[in-house]
Amino acid sequence: MRKRLTVLLAIAAIVTSxxxxxxxxxxxxxxxxxxxxxxxxAVAIDISTxxxxxxxxxKTGGKLVMAEWQEPVTVWxxxxxxxxxxxxxxxxxLWSLWSATADYKYYPQLATTVPTVLNGGVVLKGDGMDETIxxxxxxxxxDGQPITCDDLAYQVTWQMDAGQVGNIQGHLGWEDxxxxxxxxxxxxxxxxxxxxxxYLGLWSPLLPKHYLQTVSVADAxxxxxxxxxxxxGVYSGPYMxxxxxxxxxxxxxxxxxxxxxxxxxxxxxxxxxFKYYDSSATEMAGFKNAETDVAMNYNQNDLAAMTTTGINQxxxxxxxxxxxxxxxxxxxxxxxxxxxxxxxxxxxxxxYAYDKGAINQRIVGGIAVTTCNFNSPLVWYYKELTCPTTxxxxxxxxxxxxxxxxxxxxxxxxxNGKAVELLGCTSKSRTYRVNTLTLLASQLQQIGVKLDVKPxxxxxxxxxxWTEQGADVPCNTTHGNFDVAEFAWVAGLDPLGIxxxxxxxxDPSQGDHSGVNYIRVNNPALDQLLDQLKRTVDLNKxxxxxxxxQDIYVNxxxxxxxxPLYYWKTVVLKNTAMHNVVNNATSATNSWNIEDWFKA
Amino acid sequence: xxRYIVRRLVGAIPTLFxxxxxxxxxxxxxxxxxxxxxxxxxxxxxxxxxxxxHRWGLDQPIPVQYCRWLGVCNPDGQGLGILVSNSGVPYFLxxxxxxxxxxxxxxxxxxxxxxxxxxxxxxxxxxxxxxxMLAGVALVVWLTLALLLGVISAVKRYTKxxxxxxxxxxxxxxxxxxxLGLLLIIIFSSALGWLPAGGMWDVKLDPAPGFYxxxxxxxxxxxxxxxxxxxxxxxxxxxxxxxxxxVSVAGDSRFVRASMIDALRQDFVRTAGAKGVTERRVIxxxxxxxxxxxxxxxxxxxxxxLFTGAIATETVFSWPGMGKLFIDSVGKFDYPVVxxxxxxxxxxxxxxxxxxxxxxxxxxxxxxxx
Numbered sequence: 001m002r003k004r005l006t007v008l009l010a011i012a013a014i015v016t017s018x019x020x021x022x023x024x025x026x027x028x029x030x031x032x033x034x035x036x037x038x039x040x041x042a043v044a045i046d047i048s049t050x051x052x053x054x055x056x057x058x059k060t061g062g063k064l065v066m067a068e069w070q071e072p073v074t075v076w077x078x079x080x081x082x083x084x085x086x087x088x089x090x091x092x093x094l095w096s097l098w099s100a101t102a103d104y105k106y107y108p109q110l111a112t113t114v115p116t117v118l119n120g121g122v123v124l125k126g127d128g129m130d131e132t133i134x135x136x137x138x139x140x141x142x143d144g145q146p147i148t149c150d151d152l153a154y155q156v157t158w159q160m161d162a163g164q165v166g167n168i169q170g171h172l173g174w175e176d177x178x179x180x181x182x183x184x185x186x187x188x189x190x191x192x193x194x195x196x197x198x199y200l201g202l203w204s205p206l207l208p209k210h211y212l213q214t215v216s217v218a219d220a221x222x223x224x225x226x227x228x229x230x231x232x233g234v235y236s237g238p239y240m241x242x243x244x245x246x247x248x249x250x251x252x253x254x255x256x257x258x259x260x261x262x263x264x265x266x267x268x269x270x271x272x273x274f275k276y277y278d279s280s281a282t283e284m285a286g287f288k289n290a291e292t293d294v295a296m297n298y299n300q301n302d303l304a305a306m307t308t309t310g311i312n313q314x315x316x317x318x319x320x321x322x323x324x325x326x327x328x329x330x331x332x333x334x335x336x337x338x339x340x341x342x343x344x345x346x347x348x349x350x351x352y353a354y355d356k357g358a359i360n361q362r363i364v365g366g367i368a369v370t371t372c373n374f375n376s377p378l379v380w381y382y383k384e385l386t387c388p389t390t391x392x393x394x395x396x397x398x399x400x401x402x403x404x405x406x407x408x409x410x411x412x413x414x415x416n417g418k419a420v421e422l423l424g425c426t427s428k429s430r431t432y433r434v435n436t437l438t439l440l441a442s443q444l445q446q447i448g449v450k451l452d453v454k455p456x457x458x459x460x461x462x463x464x465x466w467t468e469q470g471a472d473v474p475c476n477t478t479h480g481n482f483d484v485a486e487f488a489w490v491a492g493l494d495p496l497g498i499x500x501x502x503x504x505x506x507d508p509s510q511g512d513h514s515g516v517n518y519i520r521v522n523n524p525a526l527d528q529l530l531d532q533l534k535r536t537v538d539l540n541k542x543x544x545x546x547x548x549x550q551d552i553y554v555n556x557x558x559x560x561x562x563x564p565l566y567y568w569k570t571v572v573l574k575n576t577a578m579h580n581v582v583n584n585a586t587s588a589t590n591s592w593n594i595e596d597w598f599k600a
Numbered sequence: 601x602x603r604y605i606v607r608r609l610v611g612a613i614p615t616l617f618x619x620x621x622x623x624x625x626x627x628x629x630x631x632x633x634x635x636x637x638x639x640x641x642x643x644x645x646x647x648x649x650x651x652x653x654h655r656w657g658l659d660q661p662i663p664v665q666y667c668r669w670l671g672v673c674n675p676d677g678q679g680l681g682i683l684v685s686n687s688g689v690p691y692f693l694x695x696x697x698x699x700x701x702x703x704x705x706x707x708x709x710x711x712x713x714x715x716x717x718x719x720x721x722x723x724x725x726x727x728x729x730x731x732x733m734l735a736g737v738a739l740v741v742w743l744t745l746a747l748l749l750g751v752i753s754a755v756k757r758y759t760k761x762x763x764x765x766x767x768x769x770x771x772x773x774x775x776x777x778x779x780l781g782l783l784l785i786i787i788f789s790s791a792l793g794w795l796p797a798g799g800m801w802d803v804k805l806d807p808a809p810g811f812y813x814x815x816x817x818x819x820x821x822x823x824x825x826x827x828x829x830x831x832x833x834x835x836x837x838x839x840x841x842x843x844x845x846x847v848s849v850a851g852d853s854r855f856v857r858a859s860m861i862d863a864l865r866q867d868f869v870r871t872a873g874a875k876g877v878t879e880r881r882v883i884x885x886x887x888x889x890x891x892x893x894x895x896x897x898x899x900x901x902x903x904x905x906l907f908t909g910a911i912a913t914e915t916v917f918s919w920p921g922m923g924k925l926f927i928d929s930v931g932k933f934d935y936p937v938v939x940x941x942x943x944x945x946x947x948x949x950x951x952x953x954x955x956x957x958x959x960x961x962x963x964x965x966x967x968x969x970x
Contacts, residue, residue, distance in 0.1 A: 063809075074715075075716075108966055222716050225716070228715075245812040245815070246726055247924050271809035277918045278916065285797035411873070437824065
């Protein structure tokens with residue numbers, strides 16, 4: 001299935017997925033108070049000074065061919081679709097105010113600086129805040145219209161319009177904006193009625209007011225940036241699409257306004273092609289045959305094939321990414337089956353029963369880095385945690401103490417008389433995930449837990465929505481028909497990304513069923529921290545809150561129902577003649593700095 | 601004959617009507633439904649989904665949805681008025697006489713939900729020539745080979761040659777298409793580097809942007825460098841055509857062999873031989889012509905393949921044709937495209953059968969539909 005982006009700039013996204021139970025009122029660690037955070041040193045947190053220094057361009061011209069194995073959906077990245085492939089293909093056509101570098105820093109795109117409290121770009125005013133955004137002076141849209149504060153202001157109205165059909169950004173953050181000053185100038189002040197931590201994820205991408213105004217808001221998704229009329233679109237980035245040969249490729253030419261008003265240099269290439277193959281295997285073969293210059297969207301599972309295909313090792317660029325493979329445990333299901341105390345004891349025991357080292361060795365050949373955190377070590381709010389070590393004896397003690405007995409068949413029986421027989425779900429198209437759950441089943445046997453592994457279609461079974469999928473479909477995560485599900489999440493630069501995953505009201509069984517708190521975690525202390533996080537823009541305070549959240553997450557006593565396994569590798573293949581292609585594991589994707597690429 | 605054709609065409613209407621109900625019904629029964637594509641949008645609210653459902657008319661009763669899709673009901677109408685166009689005539693009539701202008705009957709297959717803003721007819725129109733190229737070449741090669749191998753096998757029946765051809769047929773027939781395709785890619789593309797791994801053209805052939813099969817840039821470049829373009833096209837065709845032919849020729853050559861053996865046993869063939877007609881003439885003039893009759897029927901049934909393409913082969917070789925479009929559309933829950941391809945395929949199957957019957961009458965004077 002498709003690698004997914006999230007909603008804000010780069011929150012967290014499902015990469016693939018997974019499965020039993022009913023609504024959640026239960027709460028892992030419901031009585032747990034936030035642990036005392038080791039106070040992070042209150043030093044200036046720099047989120048925008050990057051180590052990235054591109055080589056000077058020594059040659060320009062020619063045709064650049066980028067390859068993928070998935071077809072993008074729409075130019076409207078992060079607006080009407082959330083595929084990572086959209087960002088790869090169109091993130092460089094429609095720029096944002098800022099984006100993420102390969103070393104996890106924000107760098108300005110259409111703005112000149114990244115506003116923070118520290119640099120004075122964000123000023124707190126009671127409950128609200130003012131954000132000053134300085135646009136690049138003289139910057140133009142591809143049709144020659146200036147990029148101004150009016151574009152920012154109009155997009156707020158446009159995003160909030162009740163006539164929006166299928167827009168995925170929702171109103172989070174936008175609804176806090178009361179006005180945008182600056183008019184047709186380039187120094188803009190955005191007034192927020194409430195402090196909003198995710199403010200850097202707004203205007204991602206920035207859209208041209210004069211183009212949006214040509215059709216009704218309801219028609220924008222289908223009539224603007226239409227795949228059969230890309231030339232009519234208005235763009236801001238270095239290369240703009242001119243044609244889309246469905247099922248085959250997208251063609252681009254340099255955006256003259258970008259190169260004359262923003263980059264102020266010559267385009268690295270005369271034209272660009274985004275070519276997609278049907279599978280990663282054929283994409284690999286195409287790269288080996290020099291059909292393409294850069295081949296993207298690979299991970300640790302592809303490395304062995306790259307070697308056997310005979311790809312030059314110098315062309316393989318592999319780094320640890322922000323995507324982490326994890327097991328989502330459905331706490332509501334455990335609670336329904338075994339009661340409050342039973343679920344908490346079982347979840348705590350599970351944390352000790354995992355042997356992640358064995359999973360790493362046997363499933364991914366030992367090349368991955370195991371983790372007990374949901375963050376990448378490269379983000380500024382990452383905390384080095386002491387991970388629980390595998391301790392089967394301790395897990396058994398916890399279950400014994402909680403009254404779980406062992407039946408004649410070796411399967412534990414909860415104090416309420418129910419056997420601990422659980423359902424593990426994952427995508428049937430991902431063999432390594434099926435193998436991982438099968439290996440886990442053997443590990444859990446040692447603590448008397450029986451796990452039945454059920455591979456199902458990713459969509460619609462595993463991730464079918466509340467209305468799109470029947471309530472009784474086995475393994476459906478939205479309806480909670482699973483005990484444990486394996487899939488991956490992409491952690492973003494913005495800490496607020498976890499809000500949708502762990503805030504209690506985002507339990508998909510509740511409200512409008514659009515939440516992605518599949519694990520049904522309902523922890524008041526965590527909710528409180530997340531609420532604080534949402535309304536905090538002081539980076540030191542944000543980091544303190546994130547440290548506290550990570551403490552809750554990792555401590556087995558809190559029975560947090562998500563167990564991360566290992567980080568994915570982000571792998572890109574690049575022709576050795578290509579320069580400045582820097583592997584970027586963030587949601588900015590590997591085409592993040594295409595304006596610096598050249599071939600020599 | 602004309603009366604027969606008219607009778608068959610009229611008879612096809614209820615068949616196509618039932619097929620259209622089945623196509624619509626299967627899509628309704630498909631897990632997920634037309635809005636399944638939004639299931640993973642974490643911030644797609646219920647309100648937002650409801651707007652889409654309304655916009656797509658999915659909040660209407662199923663018979664009304666079907667009726668609109670077919671082009672019999674007016675999307676703007678109310679009550680019984682839905683059967684009447686805005687001009688006051690039955691909606692199913694052509695727009696030229698005041699009827700409706702959307703729905704299948706008016707050649708409007710809707711808007712692709714995975715390609716924002718693009719009509720289904722345009723999406724299909726873009727992919728069809730590519731499939732025609734692949735399937736057309738494959739069909740010519742495989743029928744030629746099937747005839748040759750079938751005739752040789754029949755004429756040399758029970759000899760070592762016949763045995764070798766039979767073994768080849770069974771082996772080739774046993775290959776799963778996707779497996780054979782991947783094997784060929786590994787050998788001829790990955791390992792040897794002789795042929796491209798997939799696609800239909802080399803994007804680097806022309807340094808100018810927009811170079812892809814069917815674009816004005818493509819034909820412009822072709823007019824200047826015809827040999828280079830043809831060589832490039834041929835290099836991309838070899839592996840997918842080989843895959844299609846290897847699997848398909850096996851079945852058809854067995855079919856020709858059986859027909860040919862029957863024909864060779866006929867009295868008129870023996871008579872021709874006894875009269876001193878050369879063996880080659882007996883085989884190709886007398887026997888093969890008669891042996892072709894059942895083959896013609898088979899070709900008629902294979903005609904839809906020219907449109908739908910070979911799903912597995914196109915997918916494995918990233919050939920951007922109808923088969924790959926169908927698979928991609930299923931994966932993206934693009935129901936308008938899936939239904940559009942299904943409807944056209946149904947039309948072709950019915951049309952192909954009719955054509956086969958007509959050709960049958962032409963090549964076999966004993967048959968009369970009068």
